[in-house]
Amino acid sequence: MSKALQDTSYKLEPDNTSLDRFPGNFGLPIIGHMIEFVKDLRGLVTRQIEKHGAVSKINFMGNKGLLVAGPDAMQKILLDPNRDFSNEMGFKNNLAKFFEGGILLRDFDEHKVQRRIFQSAFKNDPMRTYVQTMNEIMSDDMDAWQDIENFVLFPHIKKTLLTTACKIFVGVERGTPAFDRLYKDYIDMLEGMASIIQIEIPGSKWAKSQAARRDINDFFREQIPAKRKSGDHDFLSFFTKEKMDNGDYFSDEDIVKHMNFLVFAAHDTTTASIINVLYQLALNPEWQERIRQSCKDFATEHNKEALSYDDLEEIADLEHTMLEAQRLHPSVPLAVRRTIREVELEGQKIPAHTKIWLPYFAYYRCSKWWTNAEKFDPDRFGPGREEHKGHSFLFIPFGGGAHKCIGMHFAKIQVKCFLFQFIQRYRFSVPEGYAPWEMLIPMPKPADGLPLKLERITQA
Template sequence: MAGTAARIAALRERMPPLTAVPLPRAVDERWLGARFPVRALAEPPSGSGLAPVLGDDGPPVVGHAPDMMRFGLEFTMRRFAQYGPVYWTGAFGRRIVSLSGPEATRIALVNKDKAFSQEGWKFFIERFFDRGLMLLDFGEHRLHRGIMQQAFTRERLAGYVTQMGPPLREGVRAWGAGGPRLYWALKQLTLDVATRVFMALPAESDEFGTARINRAFVSAVRAGTAIVRYPVPGGRWAAGLRGRRLLENYFGASLPAKRAADGDDLFSALCQATTEDGDRFGDADIVNHMIFLMMAAHDTTTITSSAMAYYLAKHPEWQERARAESLRLGDDLPDIEALESLETLDLVMKEALRLRAPVPSLARMTTKDTEVLGHYLPAGALVAVSPTVNHFSPECWTDPMRFDPPRFGPDRREDKTHRFAWMPFGGGAHKCIGLRFGGLEVKALLHEMLRTYRWSVPADYTPKWDYVSLPVPTDGLPVQLTYR
């Protein structure tokens, strides 16, 4: 105990002043900058030589949850500046250990001794995305991933690109010139595309209605960070459970027909997928995976395309450079090779993913006592692995707060400074299985925007991002579209 007290005292001495970390305009210093009592998560075993994980509970009852959701990036960077790469934070009625920075995240995601499991995700989203691929562990995860990989071969991806081309072109043209809230327009369009590519159904023909499905996905995603984690009428948790039931009915109603058909959509691909050993998904597995994949596909695609559109609006020289490449492809709908040739969009997408990671935290649970960078983590600790600090580390990135796509070019490749310097898709065995699909859809979408419009935002405009679930621009990202 004496050693822990000394470490707490030393931490207090070296905590940076409130002005040391840049904060957004509206930060309430009473909470975000307050000095709450520092405590150890757990005492290390005697003689281990390990240091305790230090942190604080934050304000009574709610902990730091409101500030985590309100300030996102700024909150994470402040905590890292205060505590270093391994610390804990009180939120959602739990103490959550944060692992930040390339080395700490490497230990958790490579997970050589299987000390970190996906059980951490279950605390947040199991009730809403039960048995999605991201929630499975070890042998079961390998089995399901092996089957699912059959739906993401290059041949399948080429087919999905062919299917997504027409609805993307139609949807982008349908916006017309003006000042849409671009995030919401993109979200509806990506859901329409997912409905067609994943389900082979016209967006307007299903009996559930895409607006209801979209609301169901939004409710299910946002429920994971509900502070009141019970189905109180009118609360986020109750709305998430209703959304889950609707999604189960939506996919369950189409399952028999998909089993019987030989379609080329993703739903059919999961029904048909068989490994060399004859392993296949059962009906419940297919429904669970479709709910998770639909959420992952259209939510992360919307966030990435929104961030790219914003940075292209703020940096019109990059918008013109990307447009020139798209126009060189001609008027035909691009195939997979054409999309892969759009090098400028590729650079902009990677930089947008760095600056605004679609999934800012990856949940884990310790399966046994373990250590990270000399800190003791007891079994059963809820852990958040954060790409955010990695993406802004001056050890890995030149002028990390600046929009600078050439940092990913062949002459610099700053993303290669560390294996986990850039990790918008996670890492290790659970690296996103759909990352190539998502990248192709984002490039296809921006390609159609570039062919159809020019867009801009006011010079002094900066979006405020809401981190209640995944990062969303609170104002919907208003832009001015004009026909090019």
């Protein structure tokens, strides 16, 4: 085994696309299933499973491989006891164009070494200060929302969370040139990521996003010497001071790559999570009232306007609501890996070097596992029901195994802190008969960004 672990020759092999014996097809010439992927990922995955079973052919822009679904397969792939599945080779032709060397794109022992860079930044004491920062920025921003006509949540929450990320991850304050640079770069980079034509034609979204990526990396590189000497409590400062087992600092290039991926991993996922929580609470006013009351009771009993780090587990309804919104609208619907050797999944032998797509959400609305599966019902996660425990890899919004989301706790904190403040300030609703297109790619959210009618309850 240990010989196999150190052998990285799998990285030199091309993708295996000789998959004739598997059911399904590779879709349209050149683009494969890309149109369905962007327009209706949920429908595509459901149809594939219904028609072809748990394993079937799939093709995204020439990335030919297999779609593999089911809790047993997820467990085997994510826990990966024999080190059969490579993240780096899975993500090579997509995320790697922006995040080569990011922690999600590292394999095995190298991944283990590199993941240590995060350890100080996620300790309890820094987390306490992040909670304070989040609460302050959120409070200022949401107070201003009451004066906005035709309020649409998406651009505002995105701005609030990117502002929070700049401060907590990089120590950059709103209103500074450094903030403006980083803020614009991340908007440009994220906007271009889902481009179908990935050629740097001047002025195109793709070209802008690649230029932004380069500038983000330059920005982090420039900051490293000063951050290493500083006593700052942002992620970049922690990363510059973290050491590997041999006592050396992580290299500047590693720090840059981890920072760039971190801001990406933290940002859109949490933005989507908050949007979908509010979307569901707007559609389900009885739940909105129940959570408002739970938050008010807690606020009154403890005399608090915002949650502190030690309060975060106290209101079970907040946790269950976030999870239920993730079940219906998963922030990360899909992952990808590549086999290193022949493996057996769902009773089928999958050849070496085959890309496999894992639709995490495939069974999140399946009546076999969930009662009234389409219904928003946070209590399904509560004591006595705990439907998510039907299989340990049935519900995996934060993934599992070695690459399980390192920011899960941070993300939950952010959603809970936001909701606690927002729901006590505003009663919110959507237009009568609101039934938007619920997109999944590039971000799961109502496609119109969620227009909300805000009714102020408490005054600023």
